Amino acid sequence: MNATAIDNLFQQKIDLDLNIEPKDQMPEKYRLHLIRQISQHAHSEVIGMQPEGNWITRAPSLRAKQILLAKIQDEGGHGLYLYSACETLGISREELIDQLHTGKAKYSNIFNYPALTWADIGAIGWLVDGAAIVNQVSLQRTSYGPYARGMVRICKEESFHQRQGYEIMANMMKGTEAQREMAQDAMNRWWWPSLMMFGPHDSDSPHSGDAFTWKIKRKSNDELRQKFIDKTVQQAEVIGLTIPDDELRWNEEKQGYDHGEINWEEFKRVINGNGPCNKQRMDHHKKYHAEGAWVREAAAAYAKENSK
Amino acid sequence: MTKKEALFNYLLQLGDNALIQGHRLSEWCSKAPFLEEDLALTNMALDNIGRAQSFLKYAGDIEGIGRTDDDLAYKRGERQFYNHLIYELPIGDFAYTIAKQLIISVFEYFQYTELTQSKDSTITGIASKSLKEIKYHKLHATDWCMRLGKGTVESHQRLQEAFNALWMYTVELFEMYESDAILVKDGIAIDLNIVKMKWKEMIATILKEATIDIPTVDYMQTGSRRGIHTEHLGHLLAEMQYLQRAYPDATW
Amino acid sequence: MDTQLDLWEVFIQNKAGSYVHAGSVHASDSQMALQNARDTYTRRQEGTSIWVIPAKYVVASNPEDAEMFFDPANDKIYRHPTFYVMPEGAKQI
Numbered sequence: 001m002n003a004t005a006i007d008n009l010f011q012q013k014i015d016l017d018l019n020i021e022p023k024d025q026m027p028e029k030y031r032l033h034l035i036r037q038i039s040q041h042a043h044s045e046v047i048g049m050q051p052e053g054n055w056i057t058r059a060p061s062l063r064a065k066q067i068l069l070a071k072i073q074d075e076g077g078h079g080l081y082l083y084s085a086c087e088t089l090g091i092s093r094e095e096l097i098d099q100l101h102t103g104k105a106k107y108s109n110i111f112n113y114p115a116l117t118w119a120d121i122g123a124i125g126w127l128v129d130g131a132a133i134v135n136q137v138s139l140q141r142t143s144y145g146p147y148a149r150g151m152v153r154i155c156k157e158e159s160f161h162q163r164q165g166y167e168i169m170a171n172m173m174k175g176t177e178a179q180r181e182m183a184q185d186a187m188n189r190w191w192w193p194s195l196m197m198f199g200p201h202d203s204d205s206p207h208s209g210d211a212f213t214w215k216i217k218r219k220s221n222d223e224l225r226q227k228f229i230d231k232t233v234q235q236a237e238v239i240g241l242t243i244p245d246d247e248l249r250w251n252e253e254k255q256g257y258d259h260g261e262i263n264w265e266e267f268k269r270v271i272n273g274n275g276p277c278n279k280q281r282m283d284h285h286k287k288y289h290a291e292g293a294w295v296r297e298a299a300a301a302y303a304k305e306n307s308k
Numbered sequence: 309m310t311k312k313e314a315l316f317n318y319l320l321q322l323g324d325n326a327l328i329q330g331h332r333l334s335e336w337c338s339k340a341p342f343l344e345e346d347l348a349l350t351n352m353a354l355d356n357i358g359r360a361q362s363f364l365k366y367a368g369d370i371e372g373i374g375r376t377d378d379d380l381a382y383k384r385g386e387r388q389f390y391n392h393l394i395y396e397l398p399i400g401d402f403a404y405t406i407a408k409q410l411i412i413s414v415f416e417y418f419q420y421t422e423l424t425q426s427k428d429s430t431i432t433g434i435a436s437k438s439l440k441e442i443k444y445h446k447l448h449a450t451d452w453c454m455r456l457g458k459g460t461v462e463s464h465q466r467l468q469e470a471f472n473a474l475w476m477y478t479v480e481l482f483e484m485y486e487s488d489a490i491l492v493k494d495g496i497a498i499d500l501n502i503v504k505m506k507w508k509e510m511i512a513t514i515l516k517e518a519t520i521d522i523p524t525v526d527y528m529q530t531g532s533r534r535g536i537h538t539e540h541l542g543h544l545l546a547e548m549q550y551l552q553r554a555y556p557d558a559t560w
Numbered sequence: 561m562d563t564q565l566d567l568w569e570v571f572i573q574n575k576a577g578s579y580v581h582a583g584s585v586h587a588s589d590s591q592m593a594l595q596n597a598r599d600t601y602t603r604r605q606e607g608t609s610i611w612v613i614p615a616k617y618v619v620a621s622n623p624e625d626a627e628m629f630f631d632p633a634n635d636k637i638y639r640h641p642t643f644y645v646m647p648e649g650a651k652q653i
Contacts (some may be wrong), residue, residue, distance in 0.1 A: 003588040049338040049346075056334045060551035060560040061378045062327075062361045065334070066354060070336055070603075077600055080343050083314040084567075093586060094566040118551055118560070150583070157604070168560070176558050244651045284338070292341025293562065295402045298319070298459025299588035300563050305458065306589065342564060344585050346597035351599050451591055 003027075014038050014215050019145035022088040034106070034144050035089050037216065039096050042082035044108035045075045047281050051115035052124060060118060067164050069120060074161070078154045085146040103284055108132075109267070110197050113277030119172055119179075119186035125165015127187075127194040127232065133158055134228045135198065143215040166235060180240075187236070188244045195259075196267045215277045222273040230256050311494070314487035316370050317390065318497055321533070322379070323363030324391035326438075327381055329412065330356030331548060335399050343385045344448075348448060352409075355441040362434045381554035386542050387535040392464055395475035400470065401454055403463065407449075407470035409449035410514065415481050416442045418506045422498035431496065450514055457518030475523040482507070485533045567592040567615040570600070572607040579611050587612075 006025045013020065020026055049072050056072065059065035083093050099105035110128050115121065136158065139151045172183040199205060199221040211217035219227075237245055247260035270278070309317075333353035340346035364377035394412065399405050420436075420442055423435035456463040482504040484492075491497030515522055531537065551560065565586040570593075571579040582601040587593035593612040601607065621629055637643050646653055 013361055021623065023620055024362055046343065047336075053338045056337055057331060057547050058550050060382070062357055062364075062381055063378075064560055065330075066357050066361075069337065069350055069357070070356055073354075073603070076338075076343055076346045076350070077603070080347070080585070080600055080641075081583055083343070085583070087567065094562050097562070097564070153583075171560060175560075176555065178555060180556050204573050288339045288341075289562075291339075292402070294460070294462050295341035295345075295456070296565060298463030299455045299565060299592065301463075302455040302459040303566075303588040342586060344587065344592075344600060348595065348599045351603070448595060451595070455588070455592075 011213075014143055016257060017215070019148060020143050021145045026100065029210065030216075031089055033090055033210060033214070034147065034214060035086060037211075038082055038086040038089075038144075038147055039091075039099065039105050039124070040107060042079045042086060042096070043105055044111065045079035045082060045101050047073050047107045047111045047285065048128075049079075050281055050284055051111055051113070051277075052121060054115050055118060056122050058118070059079075059121075064168075071125070071161055071164060074157050077159070079152075081148075081153060083151040085144075085150045088146045097289065101282070101289070103273075106199060106271070107281075109270050110193050111191070111281060112270050112278045113193050116189075117182050117186060119182040120190065122165050122168030122183065123186040123190040125161055125163075126169055126235070126285075127165070127190050128197070129158065129161040129165060130232060131194045131197045131228050134224050135163055138217075138219045138224065141215075141218055147216075166239075169241065170239045173241065182196050184241060191244050192262060192266075193224055195229070195262055198222070199227070200264070224306050226256050229259055232256055309486055309490060312370060312372075314490040315496065316367055317487045318491055319363050319367035319370060319431075320388075321392075322391040323360050323367055323377075323380070323417075324389050325395050326356045326363060327360035328333065328389075328391045328395040330354070330360055330400050332395070332397075332399055333405075336405070341402055347382055348407075352445055352448070355438075355445070359434065359438050359441070362437075366430050366434070377527060378552075382549045386537060386545060389535065389537065389541060389545070390532060391541075392477070392481055393529055393538055394474060394531050396538060396544060397474070397477070399542055400473075401466060403466035404470040404473070406449055406452045406456060407467060407474055408529075409445060410453055410482075411474060411478060411511070413442055413446040413449050414510050414514070415503065418503040418510075419445050419498065419500075422503060425495075426498070427495035431449070447477070453514060453518040457515075457520050464519065467518070471515070471520055472523045472525075474523045476527060476529050479528040480530050480532060483530060483533060565592075568597070568612045569615050569618055570597040571611040571613070572597075572601055574607055575610040579609070582600075582606070584615060585612070 007027050010020070010024075010026055010030070013024070019028075021202050031140060052068060052075075056065065056068055059068050076174055083096060086096060088091060096105065100107070110131075112254045133155065136155050140148055140155060142148045142151065169183050169187075172179040201221045202222045205221055233243060233248065245260045247258065249258045250256075269275070273279075309433055330353045333349050333356060336346065336349040336353075338346065340349055360381065361377050364380040368375040368377060394408060396407065400408075417439075420435045420439040424432050424439060426432050426435065432487075453467065456467040458464070482500040484500050488497050489499070492499055512522060551558075565588045567584055568587055569584050570582045572582045572645050573579045582597070585593060585596040585600055590612065597610050597612050598607075602610070645650055
């Protein structure tokens with residue numbers, strides 16, 4: 001088959017809502033788009049372990065410690081599922097990690113912000129995971145089979161993540177003055193970066209066109225962001241937290257909230273490497289990756305020797 | 309020492325070992341040599357924290373003045389902790405953690421096997437559940453000892469050095485105090501002399517297969533049963549208890 | 561060159577059901593693969609038994625062969641019990 005025939009057959013399948021599987025022929029651009037998106041997703045899960053991991057040893061109760069550990073462990077697991085999905089596209093985990101280290105592959109911008117207080121653990125779970133879930137639910141129907149199946153599993157496991165974050169915030173809002181201040185402060189710092197997680201406005205989104213045609217992406221950045229805002233505002237009200245946006249108003253006509261403009265300058269600056277923690281997150285990953293090299297070598301050497 | 313005090317002390321020791329071990333293992337999160345191992349170490353951390361919760365809760369019940377598992381974990385000072393010294397040592401490199409895991413998991417394997425025969429039914433309940441987890445920890449540590457011991461020159465050397473450094477903390481695991489004597493008589497606590505013999509034998513077998521020499525040391529550390537610890541514990545507690553100490557009137 | 565160890569495919573059985581493909585893990589040897597599969601795919605009581613298979617030994621059918629492989633079964637309806645007409649009133653058959 002020539003390239004055009006392959007493309008046509010591929011698009012027919014996509015239009016019929018059939019999943020694309022690893023051995024199916026697919027346009028090279030589709031494959032590369034998927035590698036970029038899935039690996040970014042995988043790296044985000046893995047880098048995302050750091051800000052929360054920062055609080056494991058300081059969690060304020062045995063229960064909180066267990067929940068946080070189990071949650072971060074899930075994130076590691078999700079990174080693993082996604083790396084596996086990506087590997088079905090003919091790229092190895094070694095290469096994927098290398099792309100992360102050289103800056104060729106990105107991870108979610110949100111993890112370049114610091115987790116400063118315990119309330120940040122609440123805010124991350126509630127807002128960051130909350131935003132991620134909105135996106136991930138829509139990805140359960142993405143066109144690439146291994147990615148879609150990974151997402152189904154991830155969504156199932158993540159359903160407790162957002163609840164645990166919200167529970168932390170709710171408990172703090174019922175607590176002392178100091179706890180309430182801590183919770184509101186975390187809300188103020190995490191709200192806008194959470195909205196940025198959905199990416200640029202649809203009108204400025206460079207990769208969206210192909211992603212829609214190929215049904216990798218099912219809903220637009222702005223649609224997903226709106227969905228997140230609409231469900232979160234009510235949750236904030238219930239526990240007495242204020243959304244740090246003076247322009248936030250209910251819009252009866254569109255049956256959703258209007259909100260203030262996102263600081264896109266900050267968004268670009270952080271994406272381009274100049275956020276509070278970009279360097280720290282990368283250094284951490286490189287350091288422990290390098291420190292683990294002798295262990296991986298030993299395991300490989302032992303296996304080689306023993307299979308003789 | 310009354311029987312109640314002895315039991316309280318004994319439960320704290322079991323709970324503190326699990327608590328401190330869980331804490332140290334949790335420090336590996338996002339730092340393991342590869343992703344799968346990160347999950348494995350976190351799983352073991354979770355086993356330990358769960359076990360700590362059970363023992364500290366029971367300790368609080370026995371003490372009878374209303375202290376919860378969290379009170380006992382977060383509001384005791386350095387001198388009131390009774391975990392063995394080896395548990396509180398920093399995680400070191402992966403070989404050091406694996407060596408520590410082997411020493412501890414083989415010890416706990418025999419300790420908990422005995423504990424499942426305790427006359428105290430709450431202890432046997434916790435012990436039976438824990439023993440399953442400990443068996444897995446022992447398997448994990450043993451397999452890794454083989455891989456590191458027989459992997460590369462570097463991994464062998466690192467593992468040997470780890471055992472050399474940890475060896476002086478091993479005898480303390482088997483020390484018996486007044487509280488043990490009181491409880492052993494009633495069949496509640498266990499006789500660690502039996503555990504010691506079995507531990508030595510199994511460790512020797514595993515190390516031999518991993519081509520690791522059994523270290524010789526002139527001096528063995530001691531002190532945890534009197535609440536005398538290494539300097540590391542204070543730092544661990546300062547971190548672990550920070551929120552509870554900084555906001556004493558808050559609940560989380 | 562860095563190594564992330566070999567790729568293994570993981571199949572999980574829950575109670576007496578079939579072994580179902582759960583995903584993959586990296587591991588250097590079979591024991592590690594089993595343990596990594598346990599830690600990755602059975603954290604929520606999903607399984608009672610695990611198979612791990614080196615990914616390089618999995619042979620998959622080609623999508624181009626799908627028609628000749630699977631379509632010929634379409635008209636062999638006599639393989640299904642509903643194909644047969646049973647006499648009125650016959651029981652337990």
